Amino acid sequence: MADFQTQAAAMAEQLVAWRRDFHQRPELGFHETRTSRVVAEHLHDLGIEVQQGVGGTGVVGIIDGVGDGPTVMLRFDMDALPIHEINDAPYRSQHAGVMHACGHDGHTAIGLGVATLLSRQRQRWRGRIKLVFQPAEEGLGGAMAMVRDGVLQQPAPDYAFGLHLWNQFAFGDLVIQAGPLLAAADEFRLTITGRGGHGAMPHEGIDAIVIAAQVVSALQTIVSRQVDPTETAVLTVGTVHGGQAFNVLAAEVVMTGTIRTFDAAVRRQVWQRMEALAQGICQAYGAAFTLQQVGCSAPATVNDAAAAAVMRQAAQTLTSPAHIEQIKPLMIAEDMSEFLQRVPGCFALVGAGPHPYPHHHAGFDFDERALPVGVALLCETAARILERPTPQV
Template identity: 35%
Template sequence: MGIKEKIKRLAQDAEKRVIQLRRELHQYPELAFKEERTAQLISKELHRCGVEVHSNYADTTAVVGVIIGDKPGPTRALRADIDALAINEDTGLPFSSKIKGRMHACGHDVHTAILLGVANLLPRLKSDLSGKIVLIFQPAEEGSAGAKVLIDHGLIEEFGIKMIFGHHVWPDLPLGAFGIRSGVLTSRSDRVIIEINGKGAHVAKPNKAIDPIVVASYLILAYQELVSKEISPLDHIAFGFGNIQAGDAYNAIPEKAILKGTVRTFDIKTQDYAERRIREILNGVASTFRAKGKLDYKRLYPSVVNHPLLTLEVTEWAKKILEEKNIIKLSKPLMIAEDFSFYSQKIPSFFGLLGVGGEYDIHNSHFVPDESILIQAVIWSTYLALKSSEVD
């Protein structure tokens, strides 16, 4: 029996367990660095599969599993993120989130279940495995840079990792498709928080006030000019606010307004220009209306950059285990943020997209990935783990 047939047979046996794990994870979503129940489930399952387990890695909720093959070879890593989002779930699934205001709306429960599926298969394929596979169950991808925390602790050096692979469920691709792109895959991601301080008063006495809401309104329009008129359409940028807070009473002009948003770019020149002009425009608009502005600009994640040679290898492996029509080469990078980027800064890496189709996007309270992707991804990831020993 060939290796592909072995993997598929073992995956069929594990399918019910993988689905069960995904549903249990989905019911108990946990936020960044608080994934305690999730980590316990992962550790328990890895022990059940006979995998060497390192729990609470870097004094966090990270769990690292190690599988050593019967033949010599390089050390590779597969990574899954395990945290959830602060979103109320509206899917109506029988296994919906049991925690109010928490949801696996980005598919990290799927990523985790897939990697646990790989942990189920690989120990039974040790005679076909060369070198060492490190399974990284990483906390805090959603805005808290869990990857950087693990890397700074010495993850790569401690386990001798030479290359790393990851993926993300992606509703923009049809079910069963696998998205591949060499080079830059995702954008740089920055967080913007602006505080506008004015002067409160009764709405009926606007002459007594300095209205921060008016300042915020002009500011938002001015920033649209920055995006549309100052930066070339060829130098891609996305800048917008997702949260605005100001006041509590309908008849009172508040003291301050707070705007929270994000900037996404692909190159350092555009990123630097955007940060400088956001600050200059804030100071100019605020002073025009006699208000004061404060900017908190934080650069969060760099771009995920897929190693060109490794991407070529992955593409060839994918052709052998997936239907070629399902392998989609992405023509453009994505305006999303992903802390897998910190791995790609350190060692050769590859990050792909798992097509799940569906009506709703990630980060949506109605997001429901098709569970048939689970077994497909377990088969692919296991094959990838085995084949990656061939990379020089």
């Protein structure tokens, strides 16, 4: 089997150069035109079959091995965030108000490294690699856009793997585990409609602010009193907007928030209880309401046990078992989950810290020594599935 750790380490300088190039030129979701062009050109140069425009700005590369065998999908996200970078590093963002504040520049660089190494090894395995460079992971539904465009067809992957650089975990640590890793994320908008009036004569109106206050308080009882305590859920009201003047009853209040869950039944329960509570309170006060799911939701990221076992075996060739950890699932979300709902696979976290500023912070950065680790981990994982057996003598 190829020594991917040594090969990845040898290309560390190139990986850093790719990452810094992407970091200086970040692009928001579904606008990754330069990034996808750079990716496609590199894949072409490696002799890899390339499809562009998948799911908008997504790129897919196919590396065929020798003979029939399984298809292994490896996924890399490319988009940046609408954040103005405060770092003064020489590779800081050159696009005002746009920044790679989540490590996707590193993921794309890792993808180019994986493509480079695996394209050299195609004679060693049966089947094929499907490299998926995804747009718009940051809450914009890029994974589903690619699914709708047929990324899971022709050829259909048998396994799917991905990773996320994580700067809150120490460099050298890997998180690879079966079962739930990241939560489902839903965004909601709840609108309460009353009747405006003079603040000095509240009996003549229907005060949407008072009703909204009752609803916000009641929503907190869903997790604390209605969801099984052995399950996990979060319901956060993040914004409340209503009212025009100090002496006028608000005719309308709009609140938005997020729901995070791991279990699909709990997810449905939270939505149902939100509807029931809002309906009961508004009816009692004579108000109306609408509850909407907005934005692009993502299901929980749940790793297949067999796929996680393969990835852990691959990781053991790179580091000691003491550095391959299991954690309590995190309440953040990742739309890699859309692929893992349809294809057995595993999503790993690669330690790239510790760093004082977390993901989605204007001062975010990570330890670039993690880039070769990510390349070697995904290459080794794919090779373990596709490696041609040694002929028996």
